[in-house]
Amino acid sequence: MHPKALLDESASLIEKIFKFDHPADAVVARHFRENKSLGPRERATLSDTVFAVLRERLRLEWLARSGSGSKWRRLAILGFPGDRDFLKSALTEQEKTWLDHCLAVKDADLMAPHRHNLPEWLATALQAQLGGEFDALVRSLNEVAPLDLRVNALKAKRPSVLEALAKAGIKAQATPHSPLGIRVEGKPSLAKLPLFTQGDVEVQDEGSQLLTLLLEPKRGEMVVDFCAGAGGKTLAIGAAMRNSGRLYAFDTSAHRLDAIKPRLARSGLSNVHPVAIAHERDERIKRLAGKIDRVLVDAPCSGLGTLRRHPDLKWRQTPATVAELVLLQSAILASAARLLKPGGRLVYATCSLLPDENEAVAAGFGQAHPEFMPVDAAECLARAQVTDADKLCHNGQLRLWPHRHGSDGFFAAVWEKKA
Numbered sequence: 515m516h517p518k519a520l521l522d523e524s525a526s527l528i529e530k531i532f533k534f535d536h537p538a539d540a541v542v543a544r545h546f547r548e549n550k551s552l553g554p555r556e557r558a559t560l561s562d563t564v565f566a567v568l569r570e571r572l573r574l575e576w577l578a579r580s581g582s583g584s585k586w587r588r589l590a591i592l593g594f595p596g597d598r599d600f601l602k603s604a605l606t607e608q609e610k611t612w613l614d615h616c617l618a619v620k621d622a623d624l625m626a627p628h629r630h631n632l633p634e635w636l637a638t639a640l641q642a643q644l645g646g647e648f649d650a651l652v653r654s655l656n657e658v659a660p661l662d663l664r665v666n667a668l669k670a671k672r673p674s675v676l677e678a679l680a681k682a683g684i685k686a687q688a689t690p691h692s693p694l695g696i697r698v699e700g701k702p703s704l705a706k707l708p709l710f711t712q713g714d715v716e717v718q719d720e721g722s723q724l725l726t727l728l729l730e731p732k733r734g735e736m737v738v739d740f741c742a743g744a745g746g747k748t749l750a751i752g753a754a755m756r757n758s759g760r761l762y763a764f765d766t767s768a769h770r771l772d773a774i775k776p777r778l779a780r781s782g783l784s785n786v787h788p789v790a791i792a793h794e795r796d797e798r799i800k801r802l803a804g805k806i807d808r809v810l811v812d813a814p815c816s817g818l819g820t821l822r823r824h825p826d827l828k829w830r831q832t833p834a835t836v837a838e839l840v841l842l843q844s845a846i847l848a849s850a851a852r853l854l855k856p857g858g859r860l861v862y863a864t865c866s867l868l869p870d871e872n873e874a875v876a877a878g879f880g881q882a883h884p885e886f887m888p889v890d891a892a893e894c895l896a897r898a899q900v901t902d903a904d905k906l907c908h909n910g911q912l913r914l915w916p917h918r919h920g921s922d923g924f925f926a927a928v929w930e931k932k933a
């Protein structure tokens with residue numbers, strides 16, 4: 515595609531995404547479905563451009579106040595990732611001069627919001643938690659998230675998977691903490707790799723792997739993954755149960771649950787029962803009350819721990835959406851807790867960085883449910899062979915940060931129901 519056409523295409527995609535009515539990755543995927551003639555390199559340039567603009571929105575919008583042409587074109591020029599000469603061949607003389615002027619602006623000359631590129635409410639909440647570490651978090655959010663795999667313990671062992679990856683020319687190493695994790699270098703295509711098609715590995719961020727290890731599921735137990743979605747954690751739990759017992763995968767989205775089916779077929783699991791529920795107080799949940807050994811609540815959340823992958827979330831979430839989520843999280847946690855039998859284990863988890871969705875929800879639950887005893891997350895992780903488990907936890911709860919742990923941001927609290 516001619517550079518001029520590629521720049522026009524980027525500008526129109528940025529305009530669509532900046533309506534913020536749908537997740538950015540869904541808008542990009544729809545755009546690619548509707549424009550089948552776009553080749554792989556053009557697709558990569560388009561998505562790199564729009565995600566760069568989402569990551570650095572405040573800085574680029576500030577720079578784009580000067581210059582001419584549509585705002586979307588100016589943002590596309592500023593976010594364009596590739597070869598500058600290629601880009602310049604699509605620009606007018608006036609635009610080239612303007613771009614050189616923008617590129618000469620130094621970080622030190624920018625105001626704080628144009629450096630951290632976060633909405634004010636979010637910057638304030640993160641600064642209050644992190645103090646001097648805030649800048650390190652901001653830098654880490656601009657890094658590309660690594661590609662992590664989880665070895666399916668039912669079918670393979672980590673050393674043999676590492677060997678097979680090396681033979682396939684894929685550079686990879688064990689993840690620093692999860693005993694089942696592998697971190698792959700770059701973004702090689704895995705879809706056709708026998709290791710993947712045979713279900714020896716699944717794509718899963720190391721942080722997500724650690725959440726399921728907190729549950730410590732055992733052979734033959736009754737377990738519920740309350741917010742199973744497309745089953746990322748369900749598969750890990752099912753494998754830890756050695757494909758025995760009964761694992762219910764609940765979710766209010768039948769559409770998301772449907773995505774489990776091909777993954778289950780690859781994984782070799784037959785102990786998983788996906789159940790679409792109407793809401794967290796569904797009749798089917800009442801029938802299982804008091805009968806379940808372990809429940810994971812991987813709650814719907816702001817997703818702000820995944821900003822490396824989903825930078826649009828910082829512009830789509832607001833204090834009001836977070837407040838609504840907190841009510842839903844508390845309602846789901848209270849309802850899910852009714853499933854547990856005495857001695858049963860409850861894990862509440864989010865991929866949020868905000869205390870309101872994390873420690874505050876956990877504290878509210880603990881106060882209202884004295885029959886649930888807090889369990890030390892670091893001890894659970896150490897038993898599950900997690901390296902440096904204590905460095906991943908704070909006050910007995912799991913707290914992962916991209917800048918400290920290299921994973922997405924996660925929180926988890928663990929309780930046991932008194933016998």
Ligand SMILES: C[S@@+](CC[C@H](N)C(=O)[O-])C[C@H]1O[C@@H](n2cnc3c(N)ncnc32)[C@H](O)[C@@H]1O
Binds near residue numbers: 814
């Ligand atoms: C963080 S996602 C789950 C991701 C999933 N566990 C995984 O590992 O891929 C949260 C899920 O909660 C579901 N959800 C939203 N409201 C719910 C409710 N009231 N009861 C159960 N699930 C709900 C959403 O449909 C979404 O799939």
